[in-house]
Amino acid sequence: MSKTNTAPANATDSSLHVTVPGSDTAVDLAVTDGAIRATDLRKIPAGDGALLSYDPAFLNTASCRSAITFIDGDKGILRYRGYPIEQLAGKASFLEVAWLLRHGELPTQGEYDTWVHDITYHTYVHENVKTFLQGFRYDAHPMSMLCSAVAALSSFYPSAKNIHDPEERNLAIIRLIAKLPTLAAFAYRHIKGLPFVYPDNDLSYVENFLSMVARMTEPQYEARPVFTRATEILFILHADHEQNCSTNAVRAVGSSHVDPFSAVAAGIAALYGPLHGGANEAVLRMIQDIGNVKNVPAFIEEVKSGKGSSRLMGFGHRVYKSYDPRARIVKALADEVFKEVGVDKDLEIALELERIALSDDYFVSRKLYPNVDFYTGMIYRSMKFPMDFFTVLFAIARTAGWLAQWEEMLLDKEQKIARPRQIYVGPGERPYAGTLKY
Ligand code: CMC
Numbered sequence: 001m002s003k004t005n006t007a008p009a010n011a012t013d014s015s016l017h018v019t020v021p022g023s024d025t026a027v028d029l030a031v032t033d034g035a036i037r038a039t040d041l042r043k044i045p046a047g048d049g050a051l052l053s054y055d056p057a058f059l060n061t062a063s064c065r066s067a068i069t070f071i072d073g074d075k076g077i078l079r080y081r082g083y084p085i086e087q088l089a090g091k092a093s094f095l096e097v098a099w100l101l102r103h104g105e106l107p108t109q110g111e112y113d114t115w116v117h118d119i120t121y122h123t124y125v126h127e128n129v130k131t132f133l134q135g136f137r138y139d140a141h142p143m144s145m146l147c148s149a150v151a152a153l154s155s156f157y158p159s160a161k162n163i164h165d166p167e168e169r170n171l172a173i174i175r176l177i178a179k180l181p182t183l184a185a186f187a188y189r190h191i192k193g194l195p196f197v198y199p200d201n202d203l204s205y206v207e208n209f210l211s212m213v214a215r216m217t218e219p220q221y222e223a224r225p226v227f228t229r230a231t232e233i234l235f236i237l238h239a240d241h242e243q244n245c246s247t248n249a250v251r252a253v254g255s256s257h258v259d260p261f262s263a264v265a266a267g268i269a270a271l272y273g274p275l276h277g278g279a280n281e282a283v284l285r286m287i288q289d290i291g292n293v294k295n296v297p298a299f300i301e302e303v304k305s306g307k308g309s310s311r312l313m314g315f316g317h318r319v320y321k322s323y324d325p326r327a328r329i330v331k332a333l334a335d336e337v338f339k340e341v342g343v344d345k346d347l348e349i350a351l352e353l354e355r356i357a358l359s360d361d362y363f364v365s366r367k368l369y370p371n372v373d374f375y376t377g378m379i380y381r382s383m384k385f386p387m388d389f390f391t392v393l394f395a396i397a398r399t400a401g402w403l404a405q406w407e408e409m410l411l412d413k414e415q416k417i418a419r420p421r422q423i424y425v426g427p428g429e430r431p432y433a434g435t436l437k438y
Pocket of ligand 1: 241244274275276277279303310311312313314315316317318319366368371372373
């Protein structure tokens with residue numbers, strides 16, 4: 001089979017002419033936005049049937065058309081709805097970004113005020129959710145708690161299954177964005193053996209979250225402004241990242257038309273993994289294992305040799321083949337935070353890892369650069385968050401993106417239940433001749 005005419009990238013209304021050697025078959029496949037439709041491959045005969053594309057892990061397959069987030073991995077560009085991440089992270093609030101992701105435009109003052117009001121007034125959870133969370137062991141991982149609690153919310157709001165009703169969708173989206181910080185903070189307090197702190201409607205989204213985490217006897221908790229600012233920025237950086245593993249999970253599970261609480265619980269489960277959101281926790285564990293800056297060269301050699309299971313956590317990305325723009329912002333933010341609260345004890349190790357990796361041919365040739373997770377853990381640690389809580393912080397922020405993507409998927413007439421094909425490589429038909437006794 002030969003391709004005789006490949007379309008230039010991003011061309012529209014062009015075509016790919018395919019001829020099948022040894023046959024008269026010649027097919028023109030339409031190329032739109034630089035992509036062919038995989039279903040058009042069925043026009044091409046192959047073996048006993050039609051041609052199928054094989055793409056484990058979606059390395060070169062677009063699963064949707066999306067207008068939410070743009071990434072240029074080679075140039076290190078990230079934009080939400082066209083707005084550069086650098087501008088949003090410096091100037092916008094997280095809830096403004098959450099609105100933008102969902103609606104496509106920045107909110108007017110009136111829209112924003114109503115949005116903030118609605119989110120603020122849905123932060124409480126049913127008292128039974130508290131009891132549910134108290135059933136977890138003292139050493140439960142907070143991501144397990146969060147994932148289960150969000151799935152459980154589906155049973156508290158059964159009308160959320162009316163996903164084709166815009167009002168129900170709106171309410172479920174507000175509830176999810178509003179309650180995630182409450183559930184996350186309750187998980188934290190449970191593990192610490194501390195009483196739960198109820199939401200304070202006089203505080204901003206981020207301040208209220210920090211209050212539910214840290215408040216003790218004071219009548220109103222006042223977070224350090226540098227921590228409020230850092231959290232706001234980190235939430236914005238984590239709010240969406242187009243079709244990553246967890247977003248794909250939310251879209252795939254949501255495509256069965258289950259309620260959004262269940263779909264978001266699937267996203268949290270995907271985010272938990274160390275190759276995805278769990279990497280921020282894994283970075284700090286790796287740095288702790290390295291222990292001293294003098295051990296960095298030996299660790300780098302171990303990673304390069306492929307011995308053991310070591311990877312340089314916080315490095316590499318499926319899409320970014322240059323510096324992750326979020327990592328640049330996080331590094332500058334870390335400097336700001338450390339200036340106020342003191343330098344993290346392991347910063348020296350992190351800087352040395354980054355210095356060696358950025359000049360070592362193994363990493364350079366594979367285009368492995370620091371990703372967003374490389375420095376976030378150190379900021380979170382300076383805020384006294386335990387390591388296993390880092391991914392929970394990521395999940396709170398990503399909920400805004402998951403929901404925007406979920407709704408976009410639902411409203412996209414082209415989408416159907418996600419159901420990939422497979423290439424069967426197992427045995428052919430054979431007779432059952434079981435010998436077990438029951
Ligand atoms: N350390 C050492 N080698 C690496 C790393 C790394 N962190 N990442 C990739 N490589 C190597 C890999 O061994 C392979 O080498 P070779 O071609 O010799 O076999 C090559 O680079 C390509 O790697 P890949 O696994 O095919 O790349 P991928 O696109 O499937 O994986 C990744 C992307 C993020 C899973 C991977 O880079 C990784 O495991 N990074 C560490 C975990 C991490 O930091 N994850 C957070 C990602 S950013 C936050 C988020 O969006 O979740």
